[in-house]
Amino acid sequence: MSSRRSSSGAPTSAGMTDAQITDLVSKLQQLIPQLRSTHSDKVSAAKVLQETCSYIKTLHREVDDLSDRLSQLLANTDSNTAQAAIIRSLLM
């Protein structure tokens, strides 16, 4: 028991080390376009999480807008042109 605690360092969740968590945070940071250009060493985990949340919200909003536009387009164009466009997208 004591050996396990000393091997994992401080009591972290899921038995993962802090280094792995920092690695995940940096991987997450690379995905977010706002934080990708900045120097990766000086960004805190809290800032990365905050930017992640706002980025996911932005993506959700984009998907909502796109789905609204798609639904309008699908309703307005008649079935023939819609199916033709869809078949074209399948071929491409």
Add this chain to the structure above:
Amino acid sequence: MSSLQPNVDSTNSEAMQRSNPKKRRKIGHSNSLSLVPWRSETQQRIYSSKLAEALRHVIHRNPPSPPAKSSAGREVRETADRVLASTAKGRTRWSRAILASPLNRWKLRRMHKKVHKASTGLPKKSPETRRRLPVVQKKARVLGRLVPGCRKLTFPNLLEEATDYISALEMQVRAMTALTELLTGGGSLASA
């Protein structure tokens, strides 16, 4: 005395062996999350074709006249999410959560938003998580609410799910943008 020591060592090594495969299994599981290449064009084409087919069913189900624009948009969004989750092949938690409860997600979102506003006054500091700063804890909780099905995940698993979810969302945006451009282009050509 000397006979006791190897026993202690063997029990320690046994304990380590017992804990190591669990750790290895967890690490192996985490590596398998990044197997879906959301950035590849092939993946996007697979998603676009699945989405197009799913939307065709939606068109046939609804009458050609627009019933109610807000509900149609939501239906498209739910279809897109479901197709995205199925493209993930069930390897991630958020995809399984989307596929498990498609109807209740939106209602649950609104309900949970109200519930959370009422409970912000209760600080939760368990001895395990005291090591994380409370600021990071709060942000992690917000993130857990944004990613579907990840409200009760541990911090590192949440980060993994978030990275996969963001890549998947980006691909979804790219595919749907391409589809809308195709439909706008196709509509104008047909009318001329």
